[in-house]
Amino acid sequence: MTLFGNSTAKGTLHEWLKYNVARPTSVQSDVEGADTTFSDLTQPTRANNITQIIKQGVRVSRTERRVNVAATGDPYAFQKAENLRQLKTKMEYSLLNAVKASGASGSARQMDGIDAFITTNTTARNSGTSFSETELNDMVGDVWANVDPDKVFDMVLCTFKVKQAIAGFTGNSTRYIDATERRLVKDVLVYDSAGGSHRIFAHKDVRNSAGSTTVYGLREDLFQTAYLDKPMFEELAKTGDSDKGHWVTEFTLESLEERASVKRTGYVQTGV
Numbered sequence: 001m002t003l004f005g006n007s008t009a010k011g012t013l014h015e016w017l018k019y020n021v022a023r024p025t026s027v028q029s030d031v032e033g034a035d036t037t038f039s040d041l042t043q044p045t046r047a048n049n050i051t052q053i054i055k056q057g058v059r060v061s062r063t064e065r066r067v068n069v070a071a072t073g074d075p076y077a078f079q080k081a082e083n084l085r086q087l088k089t090k091m092e093y094s095l096l097n098a099v100k101a102s103g104a105s106g107s108a109r110q111m112d113g114i115d116a117f118i119t120t121n122t123t124a125r126n127s128g129t130s131f132s133e134t135e136l137n138d139m140v141g142d143v144w145a146n147v148d149p150d151k152v153f154d155m156v157l158c159t160f161k162v163k164q165a166i167a168g169f170t171g172n173s174t175r176y177i178d179a180t181e182r183r184l185v186k187d188v189l190v191y192d193s194a195g196g197s198h199r200i201f202a203h204k205d206v207r208n209s210a211g212s213t214t215v216y217g218l219r220e221d222l223f224q225t226a227y228l229d230k231p232m233f234e235e236l237a238k239t240g241d242s243d244k245g246h247w248v249t250e251f252t253l254e255s256l257e258e259r260a261s262v263k264r265t266g267y268v269q270t271g272v
Contacts (some may be wrong), residue, residue: 001088001091001092001095001227003155003220004095004220004223004225005221005223005224005225006222006224006225006226007224007226007227008223008226008227008228008229009051009226009227009250009251009252010111010135010228011051011228012050012051012228012250012253013047013048013050013051013219014049014050014051014226014228015048015217016046016047016048016226016254016256017045017046017047017130018044018045018046018047018257019110020042020207020257021197021261023148026088027112033146035184039060040240042224043190046076047252047255049100049101049111049112049252049253049255049269050100050103050109050110050111050112050228050248050252051109051113051226051250051251051252052094052095052098052108052109052110052230052251052252053108053109053248053249053250054087054090054091054248054249054250055087055246055248055252056083056084056086056087056170056221056246056247056248057078057083057202057244058076058080058083058233058241058244058245058246059079059243059244060061060075060079060243061242062240062241062242062243063099063241064112065243067072067146078244080233080245080247081164082231083172083247084231084247085145087231087249088231091218091231091251092205093205094110094112094113095114095225096114096115096157096203096205096206097113097114097115097205097207097251098110098111098113098153098253099112099113099116100112100116101221104172107136107198110255111252112253113253114218114223114253114255114261115207115216115263116213116218116246116264117253117255117258117259118165118260118261119258119259120146120217120258120259120261121139121142121143121146121217121259121262121263122262122263122265122267123142123262123263123264124264124265124266125264125265125266125267126266127211127268128211128268129266130182130268130269131158131162131164131165131166131213131215131265131267131269132165133166133169133170135264135267136156136166136169136191136193136198136213137193137194139153139215139217139262139264140152140153140193140194140195140196140198140217141195141261142262143195143260143261144195146178146197146259146260147260149195149196150193151219151257151260152196152260152263153198153217153218153219153260153262154196154197154198154199154218154219154220155198155199155200155201155204155217155218155219155220156198156199156200156201156202156215156216156217156218157201157203157215157216157217158164158200158201158202158214158215158216159202159206159208159215159269161202161208161213162202162213162215162267162269163200163202163257165269166191166200168208169191173175181253183236183242185220192272198217198263201205207265208269209216210268211267211268212265212266213265213266213267213268213269214265214267215263215264215267216261216262216263216265217261217262217263219257219260219261222255222256222257222258222260222261223253223254223255223256224254224256225253225254226250226251226252226253226254226255227250227251228251228252229248230248230249230251230252231247231248231249232248232249233245233246233247234248236244
């Protein structure tokens with residue numbers, strides 16, 4: 001959520017335009033003095049997603065707001081701040097893992113998340129495969145074949161264990177020890193491949209179980225969070241001896257070109 005750009009949704013079925021320009025596959029030249037020829041224009045195509053509502057309730061009793069509570073000040077204000085963080089984690093999980101549902105009477109609408117949007121560059125590895133430097137470079141190759149070089153994914157989203165594995169890659173790497181701090185730095189924040197630079201992020205919400213651990217390569221500027229309603233706090237009517245309210249938002253994910261991203265799943269790495 002922090003890295004993606006924002007846009008505005010105008011309806012519960014949010015649509016946006018995708019426009020792709022094909023690269024030439026042969027040498028083209030024109031005769032001197034000849035009339036210009038015109039080909040049919042390429043029209044943008046529409047993509048869509050469904051907006052999803054997420055709420056996070058806050059309720060504090062009258063008594064709790066009157067007694068002295070250690071180190072928190074007003075419990076209602078404290079719970080508002082804490083539950084805003086909880087709302088963000090729910091939004092983050094949905095942006096990655098949600099699967100589209102149109103909703104009906106009594107059932108909630110749900111967006112397609114990143115995992116559902118990536119359909120072109122997807123690979124299911126054989127059970128027992130470990131993530132390796134070759135795997136990462138193969139992911140780059142998958143995307144390179146489908147998009148312009150300047151649109152290859154620029155961030156890798158993975159589990160903590162996979163990031164540890166990337167930190168152990170030996171290709172073109174040097175470890176430095178700060179003599180004054182006597183500290184060996186082993187973390188890899190950026191991996192430079194033949195296809196560009198890729199920032200490495202460990203993420204709690206990436207699928208992580210033996211045989212189905214997933215790694216994503218994402219192009220940051222080709223995803224956006226579209227808000228029908230940005231997160232806001234609403235006070236709710238009193239129905240008992242407590243003060244109540246909720247954080248609420250309605251939003252969806254825009255994928256401007258899923259071919260610039262990649263998904264590989266089936267690795268054995270597990271852990272936090």
